[in-house]
Amino acid sequence: MSKVVLITGGSSGIGKSIGEFLHHKGFIVYGTSRNPDRVLNSVFPLIALDVRNPDTIATAISKIISITGKIDIVINNAGVGITGPLEEIPTIEMKNHFDTNFFGPIEVMKAVLPQMRKQKSGLIINVTSIAGYMGLPYRSMYSASKGALEIVTEALRMEVKSFGIHVTNVAPGDFATNIASGRYHAPVIKGSSYEETYGNSLKTMNDHVDEGSNPNQMAEAVYNIIQTSNPKIHYKVGAFMQKFSIVLKRILPDKMYEKILMNHYKL
Structure with a gap:
């Protein structure tokens, strides 16, 4: 019997790519979106779910279980980005960010674990970020939320x-x-102490996304994890230098690594 997969944030980007890849591999895939009615081209069903709202999480999971009788795999993919100098990011935006990127995945896991215990099986894959392994300038909240999710997973x-x-x-x-x-x-x-450096860094960050890898690489990586009988704790997917940056952080003195980052961001 085909395995049942739930992917949060399955209407676009990495989540959509993973869902399509697994769908074509024969998995029963359910994606989620805050507004599934607006998505017209999904090859797998989309269910309404907002990771900031536990009621919608419970409803979505109950719906899938009522249809299929099980949930084998949960991919916590839903997430948002945030940028800015720490001093200038409104605190309410920081809390909103953590509600989506950190507490949201936790609520999904809490909601699905009783079913997985009942089945005596299950796989949860949390999509984090290489940015979660280091504090990046003007991405402090994003690095923090993804790093926190890595530790919770451990x-x-x-x-x-x-x-x-x-x-x-x-x-x-x-x-x-x-x-x-x-x-x-x-x-x-205008006139902020961070105007020039943050403005330049923001352009660099957006350029990196525009020039990023094909999200199908993530889909293949997730498929390979699913096929593994005993998954590792951490997987990294991306360009060589991005993955190697984690190794450098581990082996270099802190200030030397900080200098490398500052040079990269032209600070």
Whole structure:
């Protein structure tokens, strides 16, 4: 019997690519979107779900279980970007960001774990980011939310392993998606102490996304993880230098690594 997959944020970008790839591999795929009625070209069903709203999470999961009787794989992909100098990002935007990127995936996991325990099997894949392995200038909140999700995954793996449930992270680098258009951008304030450096960094960040890899690489990576009987704790997917930056952070003195980042962002 085909495995049932739930992908949050399945209407565009990486989530859509993963869903289409798995659909064509024979999986029963359900994606989610805050506004599924607006999506007309999905090859797999989309269910209304807002990761900031636990009621919608419970409703969506109950609907899938009522149709299929199970959920084998959950891919926590829904997320948003945020940029800006820490000093100039409104606190409410920081909290909104964590509600989506951190507490949202946690609520999805809490909602699906009882069913996976009942099945005595399941796989949860949390889509994080290579940015979560380091503090990046003008991306402090994004790095923090993705890094926090990586750590939560490490802990949860140990808590649920005896139930036959596997939990893992997959951290993408820059991929050519529409994430930049959906980010919260703190405005570049005229006369601000950060006007020039943040303005330049914002352009660099957007260029990296536009020039990013094909999201099908993420789809193939997720498929390979699903085919693995005992997944690793962390996976990284992206350009060589992006993945290598994590290795450099591990082996270089902190200030030397900081200098490399500052040179890259022209700070």
